[in-house]
Amino acid sequence: MAAYILKHHGRMTTMKLQKLCYYSQGWSLAWDGVPLFDDEIQAWANGPVVYALFKEHRGKFTVEDWPRGNVDHLTQDQRETIDAVIEAYGALTGQQLSDKTHRERPWREARGTTPVGEASQAVVDLDTMQEYFGGLDELS
Numbered sequence: 001m002a003a004y005i006l007k008h009h010g011r012m013t014t015m016k017l018q019k020l021c022y023y024s025q026g027w028s029l030a031w032d033g034v035p036l037f038d039d040e041i042q043a044w045a046n047g048p049v050v051y052a053l054f055k056e057h058r059g060k061f062t063v064e065d066w067p068r069g070n071v072d073h074l075t076q077d078q079r080e081t082i083d084a085v086i087e088a089y090g091a092l093t094g095q096q097l098s099d100k101t102h103r104e105r106p107w108r109e110a111r112g113t114t115p116v117g118e119a120s121q122a123v124v125d126l127d128t129m130q131e132y133f134g135g136l137d138e139l140s
Helices: 002-009 014-032 051-057 076-089 094-102 105-111 126-134
Strands: 041-044 047-050
Touching: 002 014, 002 076, 014 047, 014 051, 014 076, 014 094, 014 126, 041 105, 047 051, 047 094, 047 105, 094 105, 105 126
Parallel strands: none
Antiparallel strands: 041 047
16 A cells, blocks of 8 residues: 555655555545555554554655555555545645644544653554544545
């Protein structure tokens, strides 16, 4: 999925890539009832992070392409979901996307009582994501 996002959106910060992957997962759960990927999403201080993705881009501020993954393996439904996410959120910065996630239930519930700015490896629950994104009228 990261390869597809970068192929269709171009160079971006790693924070923005993380958040676009998060939103793609959320909307896939809402629209198709299935996750786009199996890796867990953790509720870090700066918003949701796919740790498996982080391990691959650690130490980089921006990424331009993704050597892993095959965009040809995505289904039409998956591509349409990612395209809709890029269309809705692609103009926002990584920080704007991070701030947005901080106002949303999935990240907030995963963080629980963890103080603002403190590290956390709490997992964002997929059922919570599906319920939250499924309850929204449209991408916003």
